[in-house]
Amino acid sequence: MLICHCNIITEKEIEQTIVGLLDQDPWQLIVPAKIYHAMQKRGRCCGCFPNVVETIIRVTENYHTRSEASGVDVVSHLDRVRGLRVQYGSRTHERRTADHRAA
Numbered sequence: 121m122l123i124c125h126c127n128i129i130t131e132k133e134i135e136q137t138i139v140g141l142l143d144q145d146p147w148q149l150i151v152p153a154k155i156y157h158a159m160q161k162r163g164r165c166c167g168c169f170p171n172v173v174e175t176i177i178r179v180t181e182n183y184h185t186r187s188e189a190s191g192v193d194v195v196s197h198l199d200r201v202r203g204l205r206v207q208y209g210s211r212t213h214e215r216r217t218a219d220h221r222a223a
Contacts, residue, residue, distance in 0.1 A: 123171050126164040133159070134172060138179040146187065150176050 121131045137155050141148065152172040156163050163169065 123175070124161075124163075124168040126168075127156075127161045129159065129161065129168075131175060134175050135179050138176055139183060142180065142183050146184070150180065152176070 123129055123131050123134055134155060137158050138150060141150055141154065141158060152163060152166075152169045155172060155176070
């Protein structure tokens with residue numbers, strides 16, 4: 121599935137980059153900018169970043185489930201991230217309400 125239309129990046133490419141970063145350091149903080157930097161790309165319109173964040177959460181959770189990590193640590197951290205996404209990400213974008221139009 122195509123995630124980033126500006127750079128023509130697929131979900132599989134993003135997943136592979138995330139796994140590569142987790143292989144280097146399993147507990148590092150991975151954000152969309154770090155993924156794009158590792159792929160030698162840059163976010164242009166950044167409309168794909170919410171989907172990239174969801175992919176980061178899913179792949180990281182699966183990675184740690186397969187590893188020897190304690191399940192309690194992984195679940196509590198990812199639940200907090202999901203809570204922040206619900207709290208801030210779904211209603212507003214850059215502190216603007218959903219009905220804000222630039223044009």
